[in-house]
Amino acid sequence: MRQKVYIETTIPSFYYEVRTEPEMIARRNWTRTWWDSQRHEYELVTSEAVLDELEAGNFPNKDQALALLAEVPLTPVEPAIVEIVEAYIQRLVMPRDPTGDALHLALASFHKCDFLLTWNVRHLANANKFVHIRRVNTLLGLFTPTLVTPLELLA
DSSP, rough: OOOOOEEEEEEHHTTTTTOSSSHHHHHHHHHHHHHHTTTGGGGEOOOOHHHHHHHHOTTTTHHHHHHTTTTBBBBBOOHHHHHHHHHHHHHHSSSTTTTTHHHHHHHHTTTOOOOOEEEEETSSHHHHHHHHHHHHHHHHHOOEEEEEEEEHOOO
C-alpha cells in the first residue's frame, strides 16, 4: 500500500516559481524533481482549501499551478475538522487563520496522511513545532503526519 501525501499550497506554487534568488531556484528544482520523478510512488491528496488559496493568489503561472492538481483527489472537510482547527488555534499550534495552516494540518491529520508535503517551514515543516503538534494530536486522538519538504521525500 502506498503512503498518502497531502499536497499543501506551496508545492504547486513552487513548481512554477519564477523568483531568481538561489533559495527559490533550489526549492523550485527540488519540487519539480520530486513531483516529476517521485509522486507516482505515493497516493496524493489535496483539499479545496489548497485550491482556494491558489485561486486567491496573485502570482505568475497561477493557472498552471491549479492545473498541476487537477487529477489529485480532494480530502473532504468533515464537520470534525472545524473543531480540530479550533483546537490547534486555541492551543497555539497554528496561526489564527482558520483557513490556512491549521486547516491543512487538520485535514492531513484527520485523513491519516503519512506526510504533509510543504515548503512552509515556519508553521508546518518546522522541527521546533513537531513535539507540540504531536502532543496536541495525541490529546485529540488524531494521527500525526510527518511534515516534510519535497527535498526530504526525494529517494
